[in-house]
Structure formats: structure tokens, C-alpha cells
Amino acid sequence: SLTYGTEAVIPAEIGMPTYRTAAIDVVNNDDELRLNLDLLEERRELAAVSEAKSKSKMMKYYNARVRGVAFKPGDFVYRINDASHAVAEALGNGAYKLRSTEGTALPKTWNVTNLKRCYL
Known part of the structure; x- marks a missing residue:
């Protein structure tokens, strides 16, 4: 089946008439x-609705199992590939200011995705 549901005709059917090629009006x-082209827009809309429903179902499944940190x-945390640090301030939305274990403040703000809990 080709684009828009049309059937392909092989070269052997072109030279020698078959029922399929002879019966075409x-x-x-x-x-x-x-008519198929007119119905194509409706099929696209149905596909978009189906895609949105599928995405919603996947999002619901993911959100039911995700654990917020x-x-x-x-609290002591590890930066990725670095030593442990203490959380100096929680800024909200997963952003944190850190300080080293010696007490000096780190200049950058760190996101929760770059941190892991350190159990000391």
C-alpha cells in the first residue's frame, strides 16, 4: 500500500492486463x-488525539513512580565527581547554595539533578 492507501502496480501488470488493472474505473x-484526501485531515486529528492520550498515560505512569528529592x-550532599559538601541554603525549585566541609561558600548555585545525598 502506497501513500493515501493506493495500491502499487508492478511492471508485469502494466504489460499484461490482469483483473485488477482492467477493472479500474x-x-x-x-x-x-x-474523498480519501478529504478524510485525511480527520485521520490526522484522530492520530493527534491518540498521541495526546498516549503521552498523558505515560506521564501519569512516570509521575506515579518518580521520587522527589x-x-x-x-544536609550533606555529593556533587557529581566531587567531594561532599553541605547545603547552605535551599532556594526553591531544586536549586541549592552549597558550602564546603571547611565552611567556605561555593560560588555557584546547584540543581538537585547534580546532587546526591551523602550519608555521614
Whole structure:
């Protein structure tokens, strides 16, 4: 089946007439192709609705199993590929200011995705 549901005709059928190629009514075939093109927009809308429903179902499944991570000031955390640090301040939306274990404040703000809890 080709684009818009049309059937392919192989070269052997072109040279030697078969029932499928001989029984085609060209005028009726053109009308049917136009009708298929008119219905194409409806099929696209149905596909978009189906896609939105599928995405919603996947999002619901993911959100039911995801665990939120929140740190409080004073908690020890690991930065990715670095030593442990303490949380100095929770800024909200997963953003944290850190300080080293010696007490010096780190200049950048860190997101929760770059931090792991350190159990000391």
C-alpha cells in the first residue's frame, strides 16, 4: 500500500492486463482518491488525539513512580565527581547554595539533578 492507501502496480501488470488493472474505473478512482484526501485531515486529528492520550498515560505512569528529592540546610550532599559538601541554603525549585566541609561558600548555585545525598 502506497501513500493515501493506493495500491502499487508492478511492471508485469502494466504489460499484461490482469483483473485488477482492467477493472479500474478511472473517473470513479479519481473521485475515491479525492474523498480519501478529504478524510485525511480527520485521520490526522484522530492520530493527534491518540498521541495526546498516549503521552498523558505515560506521564501519569512516570509521575506515579518518580521520587522527589529535597535537601534541607545542613544536609550533606555529593556533587557529581566531587567531594561532599553541605547545603547552605535551599532556594526553591531544586536549586541549592552549597558550602564546603571547611565552611567556605561555593560560588555557584546547584540543581538537585547534580546532587546526591551523602550519608555521614
